[in-house]
Amino acid sequence: MIKFASVNGEIVPADSACLGITDLGFLRGYGMFDFLLIKNGQPLFVEDYLDRFWRSAHQLKLKVPLDREQLIAHIHQLIGSNGLADASIRLVLTGGYASDGYSPSENANLVILEHEYPTCHPDKYEKGISLLLHEYQRQFPAIKTTNYVVGILMREQLQKAGADDLLFYQNGFITETTRANFFIVTPEGGIVTAGEGILEGITRKHTLMLARKHYQVEMRQPEVEELKTAKEAFITSSTKRVMPVVQVSDIVIGNGKPGPVSAHLLELLKEAETAYLQNDARVS
Ligand SMILES: Cc1ncc(COP(=O)(O)O)c(C=O)c1O
Known part of the structure; x- marks a missing residue:
């Protein structure tokens, strides 16, 4: 059971984690993500996933609100809060809140979700x-x-x-x-x-x-x-x-x-x- 998620740097109960309705990812599909595995509490090949995450953000002209060290520390904090040795992490970054429903905000929204470890038959x-x-x-x-x-x-x-x-x-x-x-x-x-x-x-x-x-x-x-x-x-x-x-x-x-x-x-x-x-x- 996954208990916690992260919304804009804050660890919150997963069942009440949310973004507002003017989020550009929601309104206009202006968003990106990445997805990596956690084995024995360690993110696998994390440098590669973060390189790609930053590359995607750069191409979409989005600013990741945490630096790399902070993001890695925050991922570890979320893994620690949920207490699962094996799991997966989804990092989602969107254009932030758009009061006019179209223009990206200065502040992108960053959501981190933890999921069960994916199994393949x-x-x-x-x-x-x-x-x-x-x-x-x-x-x-x-x-x-x-x-x-x-x-x-x-x-x-x-x-x-x-x-x-x-x-x-x-x-x-x-x-x-x-x-x-x-x-x-x-x-x-x-x-x-x-x-x-x-x-x-x-x-x-x-x-x-x-x-x-x-x-x-x-x-x-x-x-x-x-x-x-x-x-x-x-x-x-x-x-x-x-x-x-x-x-x-x-x-x-x-x-x-x-x-x-x-x-x-x-x-x-x-x-x-x-x-x-x-x-x-x-x-x-
Ligand atoms: C379109 C697309 N191509 C390729 C991949 C495989 O990428 P990775 O090996 O990093 O999971 C993914 C992963 O979700 C994908 O969405």
């Missing part, structure tokens, strides 16, 4: 997931805006198709899913993932660093046509780590089963997480 790793192609390009791909309208709107259609998520593409080129980055393994055994038109996932960053030691990596948007000959496909995200994809719309990927490359990268990523948390525990 082990079946998904053993059997792989299926994706549904959907032609769409996120408006500001590099910014983690709060706009997930298309993904949410398509939930019923996804369910009808028996697919787990949408795979976005445009003009025959694949970018990402609603909440994850996408990779293929080519017939030659190389790894291909989009280098632009996407949110640069933190899991993608760590997976690529590990992958480069063992595989040829190409940064370009894979073509939809390449799915037909790909040996494997997988997605990466903070909650799913490295998850195999065995079907995209009516295209079966490889032999229709999770492959060795995604399994290898998942193991390497788990090791990197453990190493990070051990080092972090030593310095903090």
